[in-house]
Amino acid sequence: MKLKTILIFTILLISKNIYSQENNREKTLFTSDSLSFIHLLPNQKFGFISYKGDSPLSYYNDKNQIKGHIDGPYFTINEFGSGEYLIENKKIQLNFIKPKNSIDSISIKETENLTDSIKVKISFKSYVNSKNDDGIGIGSTIKSKDSLININTMFESFTSFTFKKSKLPLKLIINEKYNLEIESEKSQDITLFVNDFKKFTTDNIENKLFEFKTLTEQKNE
Numbered sequence: 001m002k003l004k005t006i007l008i009f010t011i012l013l014i015s016k017n018i019y020s021q022e023n024n025r026e027k028t029l030f031t032s033d034s035l036s037f038i039h040l041l042p043n044q045k046f047g048f049i050s051y052k053g054d055s056p057l058s059y060y061n062d063k064n065q066i067k068g069h070i071d072g073p074y075f076t077i078n079e080f081g082s083g084e085y086l087i088e089n090k091k092i093q094l095n096f097i098k099p100k101n102s103i104d105s106i107s108i109k110e111t112e113n114l115t116d117s118i119k120v121k122i123s124f125k126s127y128v129n130s131k132n133d134d135g136i137g138i139g140s141t142i143k144s145k146d147s148l149i150n151i152n153t154m155f156e157s158f159t160s161f162t163f164k165k166s167k168l169p170l171k172l173i174i175n176e177k178y179n180l181e182i183e184s185e186k187s188q189d190i191t192l193f194v195n196d197f198k199k200f201t202t203d204n205i206e207n208k209l210f211e212f213k214t215l216t217e218q219k220n221e
Contacts, residue, residue: 028040034057036048081096090213092212103174103193103194116165120188125191139152142159144173149163
């Protein structure tokens with residue numbers, strides 16, 4: 001599905017990692033026209049987004065401050081995707097890979113439970129910006145294959161529920177794509193790390209090659 005026009009609050013949710021002070025990726029590069037951004041992530045991974053006309057960078061000065069007041073402009077996304085990159089001969093090759101889902105990793109903390117029920121908390125956080133305490137995942141769905149669980153996180157980035165141990169193993173489907181199975185009889189605090197750049201993928205996006213001399217690094221002060 002090719003992405004069209006998207007409201008500013010949605011764009012800022014996706015692109016807040018561009019300007020975040022908490023930055024755990026290697027670097028963010030943008031083209032000379034400020035319309036294409038390459039987010040270099042650990043393990044040779046990357047996220048890519050390009051715009052038509054204006055980009056969020058058009059509304060920031062060289063000190064990373066907003067130029068005036070943003071009152072709901074629209075940005076048109078041209079391409080959006082993720083994959084693996086290769087650096088060679090002062091060039092960077094972007095090889096796009098269509099993801100099966102947007103979840104990159106999972107963290108599970110278990111606590112002893114002596115009752116006949118299991119308490120589960122599922123939280124969504126950004127893989128790109130995992131140091132930030134703000135969660136993501138608004139509107140995420142969590143369903144069990146037996147229809148015991150059917151949750152939409154709505155305006156929250158987490159949810160909690162309880163089920164009987166007799167229902168183990170509990171097989172969950174997150175956002176209709178990611179399979180999660182709960183087998184332990186202990187209560188669990190589960191964090192799913194979501195890669196923002198895997199949420200959407202432009203259809204038939206082509207691999208790209210950039211010379212480093214044509215790119216500028218986004219600085220965070």
